[in-house]
Amino acid sequence: MEIIQVVGLGLIATILILVVKEQKPMFAFLLAAATGVLIFMFLMGKISTVISELERMAKSSGVEMIYLKTILKIIGIAYIAEFGAQVVRDAGQENIASKIELAGKILIMVLAVPIIGIIIETVLKLLPS
Amino acid sequence: MTWLSGWLKEVIMVVLLATFVDLILPSRSMERYVKLVLSLLILLTLLSPLMKILTEAADVKLAGAFNKFNQQTSSASGKGGLQQIMDQAKQLKNQQQQQSMEWAAQEIAAQMKDQIRKQNGSNAAEVKVVLGMQEGNGIDGTAAQNPYIKGVTVVLRQEDAAASQNTEDGTDSSQDIHVEPVSPVQVQVNIDPTRNDAEDNRDSTSAKAPGTKEQDSGKSEEAEAIKKMLGNTWGIEPEMVIVQNGSNDSRKL
Numbered sequence: 001m002e003i004i005q006v007v008g009l010g011l012i013a014t015i016l017i018l019v020v021k022e023q024k025p026m027f028a029f030l031l032a033a034a035t036g037v038l039i040f041m042f043l044m045g046k047i048s049t050v051i052s053e054l055e056r057m058a059k060s061s062g063v064e065m066i067y068l069k070t071i072l073k074i075i076g077i078a079y080i081a082e083f084g085a086q087v088v089r090d091a092g093q094e095n096i097a098s099k100i101e102l103a104g105k106i107l108i109m110v111l112a113v114p115i116i117g118i119i120i121e122t123v124l125k126l127l128p129s
Numbered sequence: 130m131t132w133l134s135g136w137l138k139e140v141i142m143v144v145l146l147a148t149f150v151d152l153i154l155p156s157r158s159m160e161r162y163v164k165l166v167l168s169l170l171i172l173l174t175l176l177s178p179l180m181k182i183l184t185e186a187a188d189v190k191l192a193g194a195f196n197k198f199n200q201q202t203s204s205a206s207g208k209g210g211l212q213q214i215m216d217q218a219k220q221l222k223n224q225q226q227q228q229s230m231e232w233a234a235q236e237i238a239a240q241m242k243d244q245i246r247k248q249n250g251s252n253a254a255e256v257k258v259v260l261g262m263q264e265g266n267g268i269d270g271t272a273a274q275n276p277y278i279k280g281v282t283v284v285l286r287q288e289d290a291a292a293s294q295n296t297e298d299g300t301d302s303s304q305d306i307h308v309e310p311v312s313p314v315q316v317q318v319n320i321d322p323t324r325n326d327a328e329d330n331r332d333s334t335s336a337k338a339p340g341t342k343e344q345d346s347g348k349s350e351e352a353e354a355i356k357k358m359l360g361n362t363w364g365i366e367p368e369m370v371i372v373q374n375g376s377n378d379s380r381k382l
Contacts, residue, residue, distance in 0.1 A: 061142040064188035082155040112166040114194030
């Protein structure tokens, strides 16, 4: 029934924002940001259960933990960057939002660098020198 | 066959995880990048048996690479910078301490040289002082290090040593000319070894140069005098003082 809570929160926040927006656009933005943070926080607990379950599965099936960690890092970076970018975008700062997304993308690419390095090294070792 | 089943399990799990991650990704904008990393991971898993043959385990390597990377980024950004700064400070402090110790050692050596010259007129060609650090308590109760004289090496100049020996022992000066200059008397006494060691050394050196026994004894007397003098004035054990004869052919035992 959590979805009802979330949707209710969202609806109330939307109505309030609509009411306030005419008089004080500033407060409307603050309200939107606070609602976003609240929903995000609410989902944190759920995500943690999912992640712990994933970890358990990975452990039981013998997947290397470093792979799982990499994957989880990717999810985390993607979510946080997305959330921040949306909040900023709501405030009308399209530029900063795109910069945040760029940062997220680059950080994900950074995670890929060691993997690429190892793969290339292996391939080069395969080739006769 | 166990490795095959393990590998298959791993591949299946990684593919499932990747699909799952793809599903829960928040936005399309990140999709391409995330997909690239995930496909690389799957490739790595597929290649892992090959890598086990060729190189070390992939996951160990990956962890090492990540560690290196984290260290790099942490050193670049402010994260963990405090530790780095502290390390640098420690290094600088050590450097400074070493420099000041060297300087102090030089000063002490100069003073000792003067004293030796005053005492028996012989010019000490070289006085080397080695300072050590002793763990102790500082004034403010914190652990501090107190410098102490670890060892003193006195190298006597050949001619001067011989000349001073003349004045002291009263042997005739014609001996100077005939005596082979190569007769290093080395009284080497370290801090730790017992006296027996030193006497062994002395015995061996005198045994090696039997023709110059008289001179040896004279010089060792002088050496003893220098040692005693230095020990009294500087408050160090006479055993710590090493007196070597002849700057050119002084040899280490």
